[in-house]
Amino acid sequence: MTAVAVPAIRTRRPGVGAVYRWELRKLLAQKRTFIGLGAAFAVPLIFVIGLLTSDGGPEELPFSAFVRDTGFAVPLVALAFGAFWLLPLLTALVAGDIVATEDQNGTLKTILTRSVERWHVFAGKVLAALTYTVAVLAIYVAVALVAGGLFWGFDPLTTLSGTQIGPGRALLLTGLGTLAYLLPMSAMAAIGILLSTLTRNSAAAVVGTLMVSIFLQIIDAISALNALDPYLLSTQFNAWQGILREPTDWDPIVRSAWVCALYALPALGWALTRFLRRDVAGG
């Protein structure tokens, strides 16, 4: 039995960047990703077709009264109804899958016996899930905006304060509102990643994330619990409306930023701790 010179520890090592790039490539090779992105593309189109083929329309939603007046109102109404379950579901579709699927397929052990640390793998996955979430929301809003504009023109928009704004400003505020909407979407993604890590079961994590979203909306709807509303994640899906006021109402945006962080950061911290310490068995 002989000892040998130890193989040198390499100084240049792959890290989060390498994991992230390959997580994106994996997402682009999976049907699930395209089901999510495809739904983000199709739902606004179906909404527009619905508006064209009937006189009815969404009621009691922000901007629903102007939905046939200007194309700018279409993505804003779509954001409002997307919050109920569509966008949380599309987010969960990938976030809930991204760790669990590798557990189920046994590929986690494949990537955890290479030269990247566990936290690199975790961070790469979080970034990839967030990238997908951004893509879903961007496609959703862009398709609604373009389709709405094609049929009803890019006419001035009536803000939630009743003022009229021109197309340039309407476009800017739609963009900013979408960014504000990204906060609760990202928090949903973080919850999805947590459930994905804990359950090790893709379907359970996707459904679980959606159930969390719906559960929070139920609390939202119970008037006896109204005191909780400002701190519910579901409420933050309305914060973007502050952007569409004149003057801009920053309060809901600021609150959304820290409330969403209060959901997302502990969820990611918990998931990371589990991911770092857990036994990778099975598969």
Place this chain on the structure above:
Amino acid sequence: MDALPIEARGLVKRYGEITAVDHVDLTVGAGDVYGYLGPNGAGKTTSLRMLLGLIRPDEGSARLFGRDPQLEGARALDGVAGFVEAPRFYPYLSGRRNLELVAALDGDGAERRIGEALDTVDLADRAKDKVGGYSHGMRQRLGIAGALLRAPRLLLLDEPTTGLDPAGMRDMRALIRRLADQGITVLLSSHLMGEVEELCDRVAIVGSGRVLYEGALDELIAGAAGRYELRTTDDVYAMEIATRYGEVSESGGALVFRGDAQAAAELSVALGVAGVGITALVPQHATLEELFFRMTEGPALNGGRPLEEVAR
């Protein structure tokens, strides 16, 4: 700094009431082709998972080239490659894409070795096909290719021939032999005695999570020699005589005499002088298989039987 490729001390892994790995020590030297032999469920895979840092030992520690994966993470795997259970890949990506993915997570020019690795495992012409359509044997070979991308000095292979057809097994063993000849230290878990006998120079035999024997394979087999089957015209008298020259017992209608060649020669003369006819005096060569079953199925499982006795 010099260090052994594998040095595991007192590894313990429990799952609830069950102790899957029970104070396992493993010492693998440079250039060894080390057989980790045991029946299914003996804790081989669990041990390998601990060596690769995939699971945490409840007690004890493992070092690869002196580095503990629990303390040093992926750095402890520099120069080390392998897989536990069947190698797993992304079914929706091609074989080459899968290798590109793991190479990207290796860095260090691993990508440049893809072509060579595919050639080595004879998968170059199927590299463009999705892994989802690969046979078990092809995935197994892709697993080896994936390990070779790391230019390993130590390879950990978990039952690499399991599920392969005879030709696939032969090719896989030839490949392991070739890699070992290149100076790569190999730890090979297996429940196939022939495979271990063919490939390995050192073995650890495990049963129920415990190491029952660890050492050189030829010493193990040599230590088990010195058994003769003895058939005579008068077994009762023969047994009485044989006790003077060695140990004797009865087994399945024949006598089993334990002693060296000199003792056997003296016994045959003594039997002749005593008028007992010898119909057979046949040396028994214990195979690894016999030793294995004696160790893993005998009372040694309960820890009651000393190893020296088992080896005889």
